[in-house]
Amino acid sequence: MDHGIDVCQYRGLSIQEVPVPVRELPLTSTTGACCGIGVDGGMSRADAERSASLLKAVADPVRLRLVSAIRATEAGEACVCDLTDLVGLAQPTVSHHLKVLTDAGLLERERRGSWAWYRLVPERLAEVRGILA
């Protein structure tokens, strides 16, 4: 785990300002230097975890079809029986996928009579798209 963490102390420092490290630096730079040039981190670990969990909710063929089918509806919503027939899977499986999407904030659920209607949240979908922007 702790192998190489303290080899490159380059956060915010140029390669010349790096003090002598604990272990050897790969200073055998023949065709230009390597370690510690320009990599300043980018996304934080917490942001990456949150964004990945959001993307995981969409990164499934069944859930992509569910979202696409709901969006293709004229009313902008669909009930479980519709979607179950569409994807050709068992009803508990479809309910599971719809729950994943709902927990991620991508779908809204409304109980109307005996049926449960699902409607997608465009702002949340745009937020997912913004992760890759």
Place this chain on the structure above:
Amino acid sequence: MDHGIDVCQYRGLSIQEVPVPVRELPLTSTTGACCGIGVDGGMSRADAERSASLLKAVADPVRLRLVSAIRATEAGEACVCDLTDLVGLAQPTVSHHLKVLTDAGLLERERRGSWAWYRLVPERLAEVRGILA
């Protein structure tokens, strides 16, 4: 597996044109009809499989950080030793994630001397973003 596939034969047909199915249709429509209204499919199964495999490549916190770190670089590229130190994981693990991203077409790999430099492919990233558009 084959339960409910032939219950709602509504692809391209309105609910009135649906012939008498093999089993019972849920025709007890009290508060408005349900099954077969407005759901015409949306994304095909093959498209969903392909799009999901693309999204799966990005739906991982480590891979998100790798992409973000490479993009934050001034030169637009980074070698494995940089990224290994950044994410704090073992080198084989980082190599594995980079291979996943490269196989998905999101990264390009160039061998220069002893090091392997990775550069991201913006068009492919835009393609991923277009899935949710």
Place this chain on the structure above:
DNA sequence: TGTACCCATCGACGTCCGTCGATGCCAGAC
């Protein structure tokens, strides 16, 4: 009240995935 139906939850199973140490390949330096 009883029946029929839609849907969510539970428990279990098989598979996929992330992670690592060990190993091997390749390029430079001596």
Place this chain on the structure above:
DNA sequence: GTCTGGCATCGACGGACGTCGATGGGTACA
């Protein structure tokens, strides 16, 4: 040649995930 170092691949392990049948809650209708 030998040695060193960066990187990819392999094999194995543990956990997460997709799928299903069984079950139960809730609503509508007779």
